[in-house]
Amino acid sequence: MVDDTTTRHHFCERCARDKARGEGWPSLLNPQWDDDDLPDEVRAALEAVPLEDIIRELFGAETAAPNPDAFGDAFDAPDDFEAFDSPFPLPAALDLNEFLLPSHRAEAALRCPRCGTTWDTLQREGRAGCAACYGAFRDQMGDIMNTVQRGEIHLGKSPRAAQKRARRLEQLRKRRDSQLEMLRNRLQEAVAQEKYEDAAQLRDKIKIVSGTVI
């Protein structure tokens, strides 16, 4: 049993050193760790200290090596093993965006559904991809317009067809409103004359007409 334990210690320490030397963290564990540089007594002392203690000192008290006798617990808490991969715990609020190319950042997800142009591309090239971009980036576009233009609301000419449509809508709305007014008057009359059957019919009609969205 004692031999077994010792073997495991050695194995793990070597792993740690190999990682330290070969896998790109030269600055994290300083060269003193190299076996050749260590004075004999230090090496002996290090070997005497259980690995768990070294790890605890290096990576923080809360990170303990898994207990080999309690596999169930170890599997239940697999996060503990991450301490072996990373010498420092990840900061809680790490902004992954900082490591990504601009085109892959989260804000680039702002994308025109029709032509696929992203807000990033639009800003960089100064060009929208299609008419739908203006709707997709309405708020951002509005901000830009307020700086490069005289405002964000169009005041000039509109297509005659659009004007025609607007006029027609206006007419329809007026007609609906006057119809509503007429129906309400008749409803009042019906109620006053106690013609409840008519009143119920009128009420249903009013519901339908007022529910029409124009």
Next chain:
Amino acid sequence: MLLTHFDKTARWMRRGGREGDVVLSSRVRLARNFRRWHFPHLAPTQDLLSIRSRTLAALETLAGAAPDALLVVPFEKFTPWERQSLLDRHFTSRGHIKEELGRAIAATGDGALCVLINEEDHLRLQSLLPGLQFDAAYAVVDKMDDALEAHFDTRGGFAFEAQFGYLTACPTNAGTGLRASAMLHLPALEIVGRLEKARQWAASRGLDLRGTFGEDSRVWGHLHQLSNRATLGLDETEILLEMEAATREICELERAARAQLPHKHALETRDHIGRAFGLLRHARIISCREATDALSFVRLGHEIGWMKGLSRQRFNELLVWIRPAYLQVLHGRRLAGAERDTLRANLLRLHIARVKLEAAFEDEAIGNRQ
């Protein structure tokens, strides 16, 4: 060189308009896009071709809305030199002639109306008229815009919405899609060193004073383009009125500078004008840039009464006729660089031979000698 469709003397080169001593031409253009297609830089080739054929078909049925018969130039059928000649006469833009697939212009013979197809936007309607007359130029494009819009209303329609108005590839054109620009001849402001001030003044009014061929271009022969920056947040009339007022003010600045020339800057001005005259009168080989700058000084000489013999129209014509691409159109064949320089000098000598120096120029020269 096939591109001889268009009049040798475009409309803008002729007499007309106001403030002709400073303003060569007024240009108004409207940017329009179709709702159903991506903007040209993203549209696949078949869409560009479809946009072009539909537009050309529409223009055929709407001939009545154009001031004259429209001539069509599909870019694939013409060489880069021929397309360049369109730029030389200011019928289109540098970005437009660089591409060819699916691109085209349809223009009247005199260029009073040009429809640019698949430039930065699907359609750009442009009117180019002589002198200061934004109102007339706008009336031309507005009429064509109404006709096109009625035609396409049942066929997908223009990209338009209530908030941002007419939608364009570049948000700086959205809204009215209207850009008005005036070509100004400002040699005196440059001589007296007040050009930068004029540029700043224009910028403070939300206008740009830029190079001869628009955005990012250099200045040739003291010709500057004044244009509006904002296209959204104000209506067409406001834009045109602001531009007109600003153009008049810059004209006044230039006139004030011209009035100073015979007094404060007499020697320098006489030197510039005299050299330019000598150069154009006697040179046998001349580059376009050199000739344009010299023509500019000779024009200035005419405007301040030191020379006579050439009309403003002739100056405008020469400005375009000596351009490398247009020279080839004029001669109807491909010309090598050296041959162009010789033919350019010949053309200029022919016309400059009519120029006479006035007493005002000569007197002072004699005075200096005594």
